[in-house]
């Protein structure tokens with residue numbers, strides 16, 4: 001049994017905290033809002049996760065010091081825009097060598113840093129890893145089979161994460177390719193916005209499959225330019241997460257894109273989804289990474305134009321279809 005704290009009581013942090021309790025660990029779930037803690041204590045539920053009851057032994061708190069004292073593992077599960085601030089606030093409480101993983105997905109717009117990079121910057125004394133892959137909280141909370149990947153620079157942290165989380169409905173693989181995992185998890189949200197737009201416009205499975213496969217090429221090009229391995233993008237944190245996010249009604253990025261495709265403005269679409277749509281932030285970061293590495297990113301570029309330059313989604317799709325004729329894979333000789 002390990003002492004584990006999950007920072008962030010959104011749907012994913014809560015689903016993982018419940019899973020960890022079920023695995024027999026001593027678990028603290030921290031929220032930055034006392035009201036959220038009070039509500040969970042009163043209702044024994046997190047209303048973001050429907051009627052599923054929280055285990056009695058799950059300890060709920062808004063006290064950061066209590067949440068981070070004597071823990072074997074600290075899991076960052078706050079929305080990606082809040083990772084830096086949360087890491088900064090907690091840093092002075094974290095001992096040398098503390099094991100930390102992030103389960104958040106996103107690239108910081110201003111710095112182009114990943115979640116692990118941000119935590120390493122703010123908490124340099126910690127060892128930092130990541131858990132990512134195709135995993136909707138709504139399915140994990142009801143124990144539906146799920147497979148993910150734990151990445152860390154040291155094998156020891158990846159294997160520790162695997163041991164803590166793995167059970168008979170949650171399968172965890174390990175990988176040393178932290179960058180590949182992080183880029184896959186972050187940029188799939190941008191492609192999911194495009195896939196949602198195609199759905200909202202009334203296009204079918206063909207368009208979705210085209211966006212997934214061509215989107216994967218864009219993500220892979222960026223990830224490898226940043227030092228990640230192409231094989232990782234062919235795995236759970238790449239194509240796996242892309243498939244689930246581009247096809248599921250649980251995906252807030254897909255749903256936001258869907259509303260845009262139906263004619264809503266990006267702001268109206270995000271308001272309808274009612275939760276943070278991280279792909280909107282990652283879209284700008286993706287474009288900036290493309291510029292930095294000199295990589296052409298047609299889908300990510302069109303998503304940016306729809307989100308930030310008032311381009312109608314239908315025009316974006318048409319422009320993608322009418323691009324110059326190309327080979328599917330550059331560099332393969334006849």
Ligand SMILES: NC(=O)c1ccc[n+]([C@@H]2O[C@H](COP(=O)([O-])OP(=O)(O)OC[C@H]3O[C@@H](n4cnc5c(N)ncnc54)[C@H](O)[C@@H]3O)[C@@H](O)[C@H]2O)c1
Pocket residue numbers: 008009010011012013014031032033036048077078079080082086103104105106135136137138275276278
């Ligand atoms: N929901 C999923 O199925 C899922 C699966 C895998 C990964 N993720 C990733 O996990 C992260 C969290 O996602 P989620 O779905 O739990 O989000 P969510 O929208 O359910 O979380 C919202 C919660 O974030 C917290 N929060 C809001 N602002 C904050 C701040 N400034 N500081 C600290 N906490 C703040 C609040 O507790 C709020 O309830 C995201 O990066 C997401 O990409 C989510």
